[in-house]
Amino acid sequence: MSATTGSVTPEVGIPPGTGTTAAISLVGVAKEYTSRRGDSVRAVDGIDLTIGQGEFFSMLGPSGCGKTTTLRMIGGFEEATEGHVLLYGEDVTNTPPNRRDVNMVFQSYALFPHMDVFANVAFGLRRAKVSKHEITDRVKESLALVELSGMDKRKPSQLSGGQQQRVALARALVNRPRALLLDEPLGALDLKLRQTMQIELKRIQREVGITFVYVTHDQGEALTMSDRVAVMNGGRIEQLGTPKAIYERPATRFTAGFIGTSNIIEGTVERMDGNLAVLSVPGEGRAMVPIEAPHNGHIELTVRPEKISLCAEPPADGCALPGTVTEVVYLGTSTNYTVTTADGTEMVAFVQNDASARVDLDRGDRTWLCWRPEHGYALGGSGQVGSEGAS
Amino acid sequence: MRRRFAAALTPYALIFPGGLWIAIFFVVPIVAMLSLSTMSGNLLTGFQQTFTFSNYADVLSLYHEQFIRSIIYGVIATVAVIAISYPMAYWISLYGGARKPTYLFLLLLPFFVTFVLRTLSWQFLLSDQGLLLGPLHNAGIVPSSFHILATSFAVISGLVYYSVPFMVLPIYVALERINREVLEAASDLYANKVQTFLKVVLPLSLPGVFAGVLLTFVPVTSDYISAQILGGTGQVMIGNVIETLYIQNSDYPQAAALSFVLMFALLLGIFAYARALGTEDVLEVSAA
Amino acid sequence: MTTLAPTLESMPSPTSQPVRRRKPRRKGKTLHVYTWLILLWMFLPIAVMAAFGFNDTHSRYNFTWQGFTLRWWQNLFAIPNLTGSLVNSFTIAIIVTLFAVILGTPMGIALGRYRFRGHGMTDLVLFANIAAPEIGLGAALLSLYISMGLPRGYWTIVIAHIMFTIPFVAITVRARMSGFDISLEEAARDLGAGPLTTFRLVTLPMIIPGVIAGALLSFALSIDDFIITEFTAGQTLTFPLWIWGASRLGVPPQADVMGTIIFLVGALLALVSGFLLRHRD
Numbered sequence: 001m002s003a004t005t006g007s008v009t010p011e012v013g014i015p016p017g018t019g020t021t022a023a024i025s026l027v028g029v030a031k032e033y034t035s036r037r038g039d040s041v042r043a044v045d046g047i048d049l050t051i052g053q054g055e056f057f058s059m060l061g062p063s064g065c066g067k068t069t070t071l072r073m074i075g076g077f078e079e080a081t082e083g084h085v086l087l088y089g090e091d092v093t094n095t096p097p098n099r100r101d102v103n104m105v106f107q108s109y110a111l112f113p114h115m116d117v118f119a120n121v122a123f124g125l126r127r128a129k130v131s132k133h134e135i136t137d138r139v140k141e142s143l144a145l146v147e148l149s150g151m152d153k154r155k156p157s158q159l160s161g162g163q164q165q166r167v168a169l170a171r172a173l174v175n176r177p178r179a180l181l182l183d184e185p186l187g188a189l190d191l192k193l194r195q196t197m198q199i200e201l202k203r204i205q206r207e208v209g210i211t212f213v214y215v216t217h218d219q220g221e222a223l224t225m226s227d228r229v230a231v232m233n234g235g236r237i238e239q240l241g242t243p244k245a246i247y248e249r250p251a252t253r254f255t256a257g258f259i260g261t262s263n264i265i266e267g268t269v270e271r272m273d274g275n276l277a278v279l280s281v282p283g284e285g286r287a288m289v290p291i292e293a294p295h296n297g298h299i300e301l302t303v304r305p306e307k308i309s310l311c312a313e314p315p316a317d318g319c320a321l322p323g324t325v326t327e328v329v330y331l332g333t334s335t336n337y338t339v340t341t342a343d344g345t346e347m348v349a350f351v352q353n354d355a356s357a358r359v360d361l362d363r364g365d366r367t368w369l370c371w372r373p374e375h376g377y378a379l380g381g382s383g384q385v386g387s388e389g390a391s
Numbered sequence: 392m393r394r395r396f397a398a399a400l401t402p403y404a405l406i407f408p409g410g411l412w413i414a415i416f417f418v419v420p421i422v423a424m425l426s427l428s429t430m431s432g433n434l435l436t437g438f439q440q441t442f443t444f445s446n447y448a449d450v451l452s453l454y455h456e457q458f459i460r461s462i463i464y465g466v467i468a469t470v471a472v473i474a475i476s477y478p479m480a481y482w483i484s485l486y487g488g489a490r491k492p493t494y495l496f497l498l499l500l501p502f503f504v505t506f507v508l509r510t511l512s513w514q515f516l517l518s519d520q521g522l523l524l525g526p527l528h529n530a531g532i533v534p535s536s537f538h539i540l541a542t543s544f545a546v547i548s549g550l551v552y553y554s555v556p557f558m559v560l561p562i563y564v565a566l567e568r569i570n571r572e573v574l575e576a577a578s579d580l581y582a583n584k585v586q587t588f589l590k591v592v593l594p595l596s597l598p599g600v601f602a603g604v605l606l607t608f609v610p611v612t613s614d615y616i617s618a619q620i621l622g623g624t625g626q627v628m629i630g631n632v633i634e635t636l637y638i639q640n641s642d643y644p645q646a647a648a649l650s651f652v653l654m655f656a657l658l659l660g661i662f663a664y665a666r667a668l669g670t671e672d673v674l675e676v677s678a679a
Numbered sequence: 680m681t682t683l684a685p686t687l688e689s690m691p692s693p694t695s696q697p698v699r700r701r702k703p704r705r706k707g708k709t710l711h712v713y714t715w716l717i718l719l720w721m722f723l724p725i726a727v728m729a730a731f732g733f734n735d736t737h738s739r740y741n742f743t744w745q746g747f748t749l750r751w752w753q754n755l756f757a758i759p760n761l762t763g764s765l766v767n768s769f770t771i772a773i774i775v776t777l778f779a780v781i782l783g784t785p786m787g788i789a790l791g792r793y794r795f796r797g798h799g800m801t802d803l804v805l806f807a808n809i810a811a812p813e814i815g816l817g818a819a820l821l822s823l824y825i826s827m828g829l830p831r832g833y834w835t836i837v838i839a840h841i842m843f844t845i846p847f848v849a850i851t852v853r854a855r856m857s858g859f860d861i862s863l864e865e866a867a868r869d870l871g872a873g874p875l876t877t878f879r880l881v882t883l884p885m886i887i888p889g890v891i892a893g894a895l896l897s898f899a900l901s902i903d904d905f906i907i908t909e910f911t912a913g914q915t916l917t918f919p920l921w922i923w924g925a926s927r928l929g930v931p932p933q934a935d936v937m938g939t940i941i942f943l944v945g946a947l948l949a950l951v952s953g954f955l956l957r958h959r960d
Contacts, residue, residue, distance in 0.1 A: 075575075075579060076578075076579075077575050077578075077579075096578065097575065097578040097579045098578045098579070098580075098581045098582055098583055099581075102579075103579055103580065104575070104576070104579045106572040106575065106576055107572065108570055108572050110570060110572035110573045110575065110576035111573075111576075112573060112576070112577075112590075112591060112595075113573070113595065114594045114595055123577070123580045123582070123590075124579075124580030124581050127580060127581035127582050127586060128581050171576075171580070172579075172580075175580065175581075399795075401789075401793065402789040402792075402793035402795040402798075403789075403795065403797075404785075405785035405786065405788055405789035405793075406785070406786055406789045406790075406797075406801060408781075408782050408785065409782035409783055409785065409786040409845050409849065410786065410801065410804075412782055412841060412842060412845060413804060413805075413808060413842060413845055413846070416820060416823075416838055416839065416841075416842040417804070417808050417816070417819075417842050417843075418804070419823060420816075420819035420820045420822060420823040421819045423819065423822040423823040423825075423826045424818060424819040424822035424823075426822075426826065427822045427825065427826060475717065478710055478713055478714075479710075479713065479714045479717050481710065482707055482710035482711060482713065482714045483714065485707065486707035486710065486711065492953070494714065494718075496949070496950075496953065497718055497721075497722075498718065498721065499949075500721075500722075500942075500945075500946055500949075501721045501722065501724075501725055502899060502903065503899070503903075503941060503942045503945030503946060503949075504724075504725050504728065504938050504941065504942050505902075505903050505905065505918065505919040505922070505938070505941075506903065506905060506919070507905055507919045507922050507923050507926070508728060508919070508922055508930075508934070508935075508938045509724045509725065509728070510724075511728075511922070511926055511930060512724035512725070512727045512728045513724045515727060515731075515742060516723065516724060516727060518742070520742070520743070522727070552720070552721075552724075555717065555721065556721070605810065609810060609811070609812050610812065610813065612812070613812035613813065613814045613815070614906075615814070615906075616905065616906075616923075620926065630814050630906075633814055633818060634814070634909070637818060637821060637910065638909065638910070643822070643825055646818065647818065647822050650814065650815055650818035650819070651815075653812060653814070653815060654811055654812055654814075654815030654818075654819070657810075657811070657812050657815070658807060658810060658811055658815075661810045665806075
């Protein structure tokens with residue numbers, strides 16, 4: 001997690017290591033619903049996106065951000081009102097789901113309750129008129145992949161949530177689709193199981209090498225598994241990039257707030273010091289942030305809580321803001337301090353309780369928030385103050 | 392100790408008043424009917440308990456034709472009701488959208504007119520000079536010897552007319568219970584519309600059909616209103632026989648024997664049917 | 680993005696053309712028409728009934744259209760027996776509904792709320808009562824009345840109707856009860872409410888929709904019932920019984936008018952109660 005330069009350009013290209021062929025492309029895709037009162041709502045508001053072959057791609061955002069609708073348009077369950085959906089270069093915008101070479105893992109798993117596991121997994125192969133012998137082989141192989149061998153005579157109601165999830169996965173993968181769509185597949189599982197399944201999903205994806213398009217509102221899930229993440233908000237893509245890029249260099253206030261916890265300091269550029277913009281901050285503190293081009297307007301500086309340390313005295317160089325401790329939450333391996341600065345801004349610092357831990361503060365104590373300038377970054381555009389509601 | 396005892400008695404205290412009523416006026420009468428059915432005598436001489444089973448032998452030999460006819464009518468009407476109701480329930484559930492409650496409301500509205508009155512109206516519609524046949528007769532399209540009334544068709548049409556809402560509702564409820572993602576999963580797994588229907592929708596909605604049969608078959612088989620108003624001498628059903636024996640002829644022992652046979656046969660059939668299909672599922676849907 | 684260039688170029692550029700709206704496909708049109716045809720069939724006899732309440736007929740047979748008149752609406756109560764039977768129908772339905780709710784509601788609560796010995800047996804009896812052919816219920820009750828030498832009339836009808844409506848109330852209340860979260864009652868007890876206060880303030884409001892549904896069902900079943908009523912009525916007439924008797928000689932237009940009025944009032948009541956129930960939850 002080394003510090004990077006203050007680049008605000010998100011990575012949009014297909015990352016190296018994954019295939020270079022475009023598996024799925026969305027061109028200006030929008031979905032508009034008309035409500036009963038007659039006014040229209042744009043659930044998806046013009047999305048351009050290219051997903052590479054073999055990529056694990058996540059769409060991340062709060063509920064109602066359009067991520068599921070986008071996924072459903074790729075699957076063919078919703079028709080785009082504008083734009084085009086391409087699958088390996090072929091326009092499938094109006095192709096019904098049963099004639100699309102992608103398969104879906106549904107949020108509720110959507111297992112056929114009247115069929116046993118075998119019949120569920122074999123459903124797609126039977127529709128595709130695969131020979132009986134091959135069906136048996138492929139279903140077995142697919143159930144082995146999700147570690148459910150020998151469960152083929154069970155009914156869905158006799159399976160646990162995690163097992164149902166695996167059947168849903170096997171049922172989709174057995175068809176060897178060109179892409180697998182997953183709609184919050186782990187949402188109904190408990191935390192422990194969810195974490196196991198995350199690793200499992202990643203392993204399966206590596207084994208089969210199929211493009212995964214994964215929809216979730218859980219940032220941890222998206223960051224853990226994905227090659228690339230699209231952060232969505234209000235029917236648009238807010239930021240697109242690798243998990244690391246998204247976490248370390250959020251382009252907007254929304255992304256900064258949605259992914260992890262962020263401290264945001266607003267200020268005006270006082271002067272430039274090399275590539276560092278020095279901000280005017282109230283009190284005796286100092287704050288600077290690397291920016292690409294000289295700038296002399298309003299800036300939003302963001303710094304992650306784990307990059308901040310609490311010091312008794314301001315260090316000789318680097319950023320430092322004085323404040324008062326207003327909340328202390330002990331979490332075992334770390335302690336979260338909330339510190340309120342002179343102008344009333346609440347800042348959060350995560351302090352590790354490791355062998356070298358020296359900080360032990362109580363509510364009401366005065367302290368200094370300290371961080372290296374390169375650990376902060378200016379939010380993309382730097383001018384768009386408050387254009388997005390932080391989460 | 393006393394509190395726990397009182398708590399254990401609570402459900403019985405709640406059941407008791409209603410249960411007593413049902414015991415006295417549902418269970419005891421069946422015993423009374425059974426007892427009446429083994430009596431002999433007539434209205435003038437009075438009836439004596441002789442524990443004879445000759446009434447059973449008599450009614451079965453006298454009225455087996457009407458009995459068999461009732462079952463045949465019942466089966467035909469039930470099958471017809473399923474065929475007519477299923478598409479309607481299917482459409483309301485899958486395409487009804489925000490207007491679903493309106494369609495269900497409209498479906499139940501006819502019940503506010505008593506069945507006797509509606510059947511009389513239906514009789515008028517089917518009559519030789521009615522809305523249906525009148526114009527056809529006058530225009531000479533069908534011969535004047537062609538009638539609908541006093542045919543099996545007329546009687547069964549009356550039974551079907553009465554039963555359609557009782558079939559649409561449970562099928563609708565069963566269809567509503569199908570997770571819509573399951574239908575999408577079928578189409579995701581390359582099933583076209585027909586395959587999705589046959590492999591997924593139909594099997595999952597069968598409990599609704601079974602519940603509908605439960606609600607339809609018994610009333611239809613034991614009905615006598617439709618046969619009385621729409622039928623002729625060739626369409627007499629077992630219900631008509633029982634009604635005549637009890638109310639017109641006051642031949643109580645025979646009437647009781649015949650009712651007992653009918654009730655026993657239908658209840659036995661229903662319980663066997665419910666047991667075979669899994670009572671839980673069927674009852675759940677029919678209660679909803 | 681470069682790898683996508685060939686495919687993107689072969690596509691109509693989305694930015695160079697005006698926004699194209701795709702209309703959603705209309706689905707299920709045939710069945711839509713079919714549904715309405717069946718509904719039309721359901722209402723056709725009712726429409727005919729309503730129309731013949733306005734028929735200017737002079738014979739006893741109200742079968743051919745003779746012209747429009749409001750005569751029958753004005754002389755609605757000209758046939759004393761018909762009026763009397765209608766009054767009977769209504770008063771019986773009201774008494775029956777009251778008793779069915781009082782007796783059926785506790786049964787529904789017990790079945791939905793408690794596990795006890797005899798639960799299955801109670802279920803079975805209620806199910807048998809609902810599943811049994813009406814003619815069987817009527818015949819059995821008549822057998823009892825005959826054996827006891829009880830004269831048949833108004834109150835024997837009431838007894839019969841209460842008997843066959845109790846299970847319907849019990850089942851609707853039970854359905855409501857089974858969705859009831861017991862911890863709500865525990866919360867009320869925890870907050871200091873006694874058993875009766877808990878029932879009045881927490882349990883009852885929760886099951887009220889089930890009770891109302893059961894009451895409406897009882898009223899509708901009672902007022903519409905013909906078969907059980909015929910077996911238990913003796914010389915007393917209810918509205919369906921009067922029509923049944925009159926149908927052999929020709930039903931007077933007043934009966935059509937009354938049918939129409941009951942239909943309209945019933946529809947209105949159902950509409951209002953549906954509206955109220957929907958806005959409660």
